[in-house]
Amino acid sequence: MKNTVPTNIEFLDALSRTVHTLQQKLKKVTIVVAVVVVVVVVVVVVVVVVVVVVVVVVGVVAAAAVVVVVVVVVVVVVVVVEVAAAAVEVIVVVIVVVVVVVEVDL
Secondary structure (H helix, E strand, C coil): CCCCCCCHHHHHHHHHHHHHHHHHHHHHHHHHHHHHHHHHHHHHHHHHHHHHHHHHHCCHHHHHHHHHHHHHHHHHHHHHHHHHHHHHHHHHHHHHHHHHHHHHHC
8 A cells, every 4th residue: 555645855856956946947947038138128119219219200299199009008017918918827726736735646
């Protein structure tokens, strides 16, 4: 009959392997988030350059409307990135809990 209660050493070993796996996954997620942030920054810079060109070419009234649109776009992008980051954190926590529960059941 298999012992269903893991020893402390078995549990710590399983937990160590789980943490190592999660660290590897977190590195990948961090890289993806970094790429998303860089893309967002590039998009914001391009939009700002377009706004400056519009200010010079069209005038102050049209530029004010464009600035409002740019601010709204930037706020939406920041909120989306924050929500994505929070979702990643929740997913990592769920993975940790599931893996620990599965390891304990083994």
